[in-house]
Amino acid sequence: MHGRASKVLLFLSGLGPAVLTAGWAWRTLPGLKDFGVASAAAAVSSLFAQNALVFLAILVILGSRARPVERVVGLDRMSRAHRPLAAVTLCCLLVHVGLQAIRFYSLGGASMVASALLSAELWEMTMGRLALLLLFLAAASAVVGRSGRVPFRFWKPVHLLTYAAVPLGLVHALVRGTTMADMPQVVVWGIVAMAFTGAGFMRLASVLGGRDRVLCRVERVVSETHDTVSVFLEMVKGAGRLAKRRPGQFALLRLPEGRGYSEPHPFTISNAPEDKTLRFTIKRSGRFTSKIHGLSAGDRVLCQGPYGVFCADALGRSSLALIAGGVGITPFFSLLRHMKATGLVVPTVLLWANKTSADIIGREELTAMSRTMPLRVVHVLSREKFLGDPSQDGLNVSYEQGHITAEILRRYLRSDHAFYLCGPPAMQAALLKAIRTVFGLKAKRVARELFFW
Ligand SMILES: Cc1cc2nc3c(=O)[nH]c(=O)nc-3n(C[C@H](O)[C@H](O)[C@H](O)COP(=O)(O)OP(=O)(O)OC[C@H]3O[C@@H](n4cnc5c(N)ncnc54)[C@H](O)[C@@H]3O)c2cc1C
Known part of the structure; x- marks a missing residue:
């Protein structure tokens, strides 16, 4: 659409x-x-x-x-x-x-x-x-x-x-x-x-x-992995348009700079829209994200949004194939947390590529969701042979080694899934090709989000 x-x-x-x-x-x-x-x-x-x-x-x-x-x-x-x-x-x-x-x-x-x-x-x-x-x-x-x-x-x-x-x-x-x-x-x-x-x-x-600008205060910063944190923001004077956000949308964050605010940077709101706070799960990549990692409780952040159309139609689909690379998982976290919070559940397979198991964000939470929701989680690790622990992970979580290949797509997905893809450009290009080869689906059938502009 x-x-x-x-x-x-x-x-x-x-x-x-x-x-x-x-x-x-x-x-x-x-x-x-x-x-x-x-x-x-x-x-x-x-x-x-x-x-x-x-x-x-x-x-x-x-x-x-x-x-x-x-x-x-x-x-x-x-x-x-x-x-x-x-x-x-x-x-x-x-x-x-x-x-x-x-x-x-x-x-x-x-x-x-x-x-x-x-x-x-x-x-x-x-x-x-x-x-x-x-x-x-x-x-x-x-x-x-x-x-x-x-x-x-x-x-x-x-x-x-x-x-x-x-x-x-x-x-x-x-x-x-x-x-x-x-x-x-x-x-x-x-x-x-x-x-x-x-x-x-x-x-x-x-x-x-000012309905799309909301002044926020950092509630807490939680370390997720060696290079990723989740920042929880409390909205100081009401939520403005952010009160009506959809899962998978993003906001522009600005940090105090001189007498004003810095340039805006986009980040997905990774929690469910039902939550009162805003959660952003942010990987350190350069100057701005390093400053975000240095935030502490009480710091001010200006938040503008919500923006974006990724995943907007996901809840109306009969089954979902969510494919993420690294921190590209954040819109899917928002979607899954929303499903959990509302009980509105769509059968879902999540294929998530990371380098090693140490890069996986929120592993226990996903495993817990896979026990109570019709969710299958497949971790694909390119630099580590990791088999997980079946007694802890349960039946709906599995691990694969290497990259997300045509073979892996064939093993876990079907052509009648609605496809959503969020990851680096090279990964997206390779996967669009593989999806076409395996399922005969053109690129326009795959909803995509890129994390830069
Ligand atoms: C829709 C969307 C959602 C995103 N969600 C997340 C998320 O949930 N978690 C996360 O860790 N990252 C997310 N990103 C990426 C994040 O915005 C960038 O990593 C961050 O802005 C980089 O800033 P930096 O100064 O730390 O790094 P830099 O090293 O300066 O930039 C790294 C790359 O980020 C992009 N970038 C830099 N500045 C901007 C800017 N002002 N606006 C847009 N892109 C910029 C450029 O492509 C640049 O090459 C998202 C990006 C987009 C577009």
């Missing part, structure tokens, strides 16, 4: 540029061979500029975390699409400027290029230049921010200048462009302007209303 919804949204996003390009081609291509260099450069340049503007509006909508889009696509996918789309948008704008330079050069040489592109006489040109400048600043701020060298509170406001670039660019295009009032352009602009305004208002409402 969510895969299909994302495809529909992707199609609708591509529709604007497709309609613009088709309209442009219909009007321009028949006469293009008679154009001189200047007219041809101007025509192609306007096509790139118009598409860039549509991409820019989509970029803002993705970055705005607009709830109606988030609910069907998931914030993780929105965020992953954000960076490549930003690169495409900037490239389109550079082509636009480059072609305009060629146009003016062919009309009047270098002096005309300088006066047309740099002169302050035409206010609409100044707006275009300003939009471009803001976008470059926004892109640079994101690159610098991602490197971790500049605090979030400094680079984020610069990044938000993108919001101002859209109206500036649109006004520039409406005044300068010669085809902006033609059909179908005018319909596309109308839709783009409405979607942009809607996304902007939603972001503003979420910032001012």
Whole structure:
């Protein structure tokens, strides 16, 4: 369902540029061979500029975390699409400027290029230049921010200048462009302007209303394995939207930094939505997660969410195949704990890959669940031959050595299981292939969550 919804949204996003390009081609291509260099450069340049503007509006909508889009696509996918789309948008704008330079050069040489592109006489040109400048600043701020060298509170406001670039660019295009009032352009602009305004208002409402930001206090930090802890957060002033979270969803965590908060990092809420506290099970991987490991009772954490669509349809399925790699188990812990808490039980097989038995989080809890729920747990250990203890583990827990292979899939799963996969990209790619080989299921039949963007 969510895969299909994302495809529909992707199609609708591509529709604007497709309609613009088709309209442009219909009007321009028949006469293009008679154009001189200047007219041809101007025509192609306007096509790139118009598409860039549509991409820019989509970029803002993705970055705005607009709830109606988030609910069907998931914030993780929105965020992953954000960076490549930003690169495409900037490239389109550079082509636009480059072609305009060629146009003016062919009309009047270098002096005309300088006066047309740099002169302050035409206010609409100044707006275009300003939009471009803001976008470059926004892109640079994101690159610098991602490197971790500049605090979030400094680079984020610069990044938000993108919001101002859209109206500036649109006004520039409406005044300068010669085809902006033609059909179908005018319909596309109308839709783009409405979607942009809607996304902007939603972001503003979420910032001012604060329903998806919850101030939390660390209740306790519990060591799970040698590199993983569970952090339990108590919500200080009510749960906001987090009260209505679904199993498998994630939240953005921010730690106090200077007078504000750090950049947000996504983590799955690993306990059941019925629990009053929020539990995050976090593996140490870099700077931020190391700080999380250093938290202690009473520390403040800002939590935003819930987000994500992974596992949203799992409870309506007749049987589940949950496949996890390492800390990718967290959405499944949330789902299983929810099933346990509500008694809403779906027959489930959990295949979980780890390096060694020392990396297994919550082994006793899973074993206990496998005794009271229709749950089969298969631990697959790549660097250890471990057979478990049948007298302690019971009949529904088993151990395999190596990786999750086609052979293991065949042994424990069936094609009528609903498949859910959460683990590193290489593991996901190998398993999608194996699932297709063994059960003939295409990738779209496997719901997936990636732990980065
Ligand atoms: C939807 C989702 C759910 C997740 N759930 C969990 C979980 O339950 N437990 C867990 O241990 N980890 C989880 N992660 C991964 C976790 O967000 C990253 O490990 C963490 O942000 C890394 O930060 P770092 O500074 O410690 O490490 P770094 O070494 O700086 O980063 C390691 C990798 O994490 C990713 N990353 C870094 N910063 C961010 C950021 N601000 N936003 C998004 N990704 C980033 C990048 O791909 C980077 O290569 C989840 C990620 C996503 C997208």
